[in-house]
Amino acid sequence: MSITSQDFDATLKRAIDSKTKPLGALGRIESLAAQIARIQHSLSPSAETCQLIIFAADHGMAAAGVSAYPQDVTRQMVLNFLSGGAAANVFARSTGADIHVVDSGIAGEAIDDKDLILRRIGAGTANAIETAAMTDEQLAEALEAGKALGGAGNHDVACFGEMGIGNTSSASLVAAKILGVAVADLTGRGTGLDDDGLTRKQELLTRAAGRTASKLDARTALTEYGGFEIAMMAGAMGGAADAGKIVIVDGFIATVAALAARDMFAECDANFVYAHRSAESGHARVLEALNAEPLLDMGMRLGEGTGALLAWPLVKAAAAMLRDMASFDSAGVSGPA
Ligand SMILES: O=C(O)c1ccc[n+]([C@@H]2O[C@H](COP(=O)([O-])O)[C@@H](O)[C@H]2O)c1
Numbered sequence: 001m002s003i004t005s006q007d008f009d010a011t012l013k014r015a016i017d018s019k020t021k022p023l024g025a026l027g028r029i030e031s032l033a034a035q036i037a038r039i040q041h042s043l044s045p046s047a048e049t050c051q052l053i054i055f056a057a058d059h060g061m062a063a064a065g066v067s068a069y070p071q072d073v074t075r076q077m078v079l080n081f082l083s084g085g086a087a088a089n090v091f092a093r094s095t096g097a098d099i100h101v102v103d104s105g106i107a108g109e110a111i112d113d114k115d116l117i118l119r120r121i122g123a124g125t126a127n128a129i130e131t132a133a134m135t136d137e138q139l140a141e142a143l144e145a146g147k148a149l150g151g152a153g154n155h156d157v158a159c160f161g162e163m164g165i166g167n168t169s170s171a172s173l174v175a176a177k178i179l180g181v182a183v184a185d186l187t188g189r190g191t192g193l194d195d196d197g198l199t200r201k202q203e204l205l206t207r208a209a210g211r212t213a214s215k216l217d218a219r220t221a222l223t224e225y226g227g228f229e230i231a232m233m234a235g236a237m238g239g240a241a242d243a244g245k246i247v248i249v250d251g252f253i254a255t256v257a258a259l260a261a262r263d264m265f266a267e268c269d270a271n272f273v274y275a276h277r278s279a280e281s282g283h284a285r286v287l288e289a290l291n292a293e294p295l296l297d298m299g300m301r302l303g304e305g306t307g308a309l310l311a312w313p314l315v316k317a318a319a320a321m322l323r324d325m326a327s328f329d330s331a332g333v334s335g336p337a
């Protein structure tokens with residue numbers, strides 16, 4: 001006989017409330033544990049193993065001057081990931097997560113490195129200020145490749161990160177079109193534009209947004225404005241959720257991928273845990289639209305999945321709490337008077 005979700009929720013609440021602590025005293029760790037238990041349909045859940053996949057790609061828009069850094073930095077940072085020197089590598093080592101890097105469409109020749117996963121959709125997107133960033137076929141290919149990568153392997157936890165100069169512009173446009181809001185309201189400084197740079201970015205993105213209707217479905221928004229890494233990450237989030245993994249959503253760009261995934265893949269968001277509130281100004285608004293309260297607020301705006309990696313220990317601890325903590329009965333501790 002199968003247990004209904006109502007029965008499961010009641011049993012789960014009893015299990016959490018019977019742990020040796022005052023009722024509710026572990027705060028958000030308790031709701032996080034409940035979410036993980038529902039994802040795994042288990043009162044002994046596990047979040048012990050974690051994989052970070054970083055998707056890297058370039059953006060035609062970068063040439064218009066929407067970023068504080070040159071496009072070459074995407075490729076240079078991928079080489080840095082491959083030699084283990086980036087923040088994502090350091091955090092993966094310090095938390096014990098596995099890390100993989102995917103070329104989703106870096107400009108120029110493909111990088112020749114045995115550790116780099118090649119899923120190149122193209123050598124960067126077209127300039128989305130003037131024209132659609134990618135074709136329908138390219139979007140379908142990126143979503144499929146992402147789904148397969150996100151669903152593979154047997155880690156309990158999947159973190160997805162990105163690297164792509166210009167991708168805050170792409171993410172702001174995709175989010176604005178899915179939510180039907182003005183892109184200027186979701187436009188921030190990215191890697192660190194000054195005031196003049198931000199004004200110019202807002203003007204360019206407003207021009208780009210003017211090419212299409214004010215509200216678009218996720219697939220059209222990704223085709224018009226998405227990056228290959230953002231589309232692949234959205235697919236990976238859907239694939240990982242399908243495979244029953246806990247998905248930790250990183251910063252601004254990753255949250256926009258989650259917003260798109262939610263529109264495209266039914267019920268995947270039940271598996272999403274939002275890691276942190278990025279300092280990128282549009283992130284708070286997108287999180288609000290998702291009704292998501294992230295675990296951390298560290299003033300970070302790096303990307304690469306760094307915020308997701310820092311949130312993993314909280315996720316791991318929440319699962320361990322439910323699985324391993326003694327109950328009042330088993331420990332012989334008195335309940336409330
Ligand atoms: O994750 C975030 O919230 C975040 C916020 C701002 C910037 N980034 C990173 O910075 C790059 C994009 O910034 P930009 O200014 O080139 O659009 C890209 O590689 C992202 O990983 C990431």
Ligand SMILES: Cc1cc2nc[nH]c2cc1C
Nearest residue numbers: 069073163191302303304
């Ligand atoms: C140096 C650098 C590292 C990054 N990591 C993610 N986005 C980045 C952007 C820059 C510019």
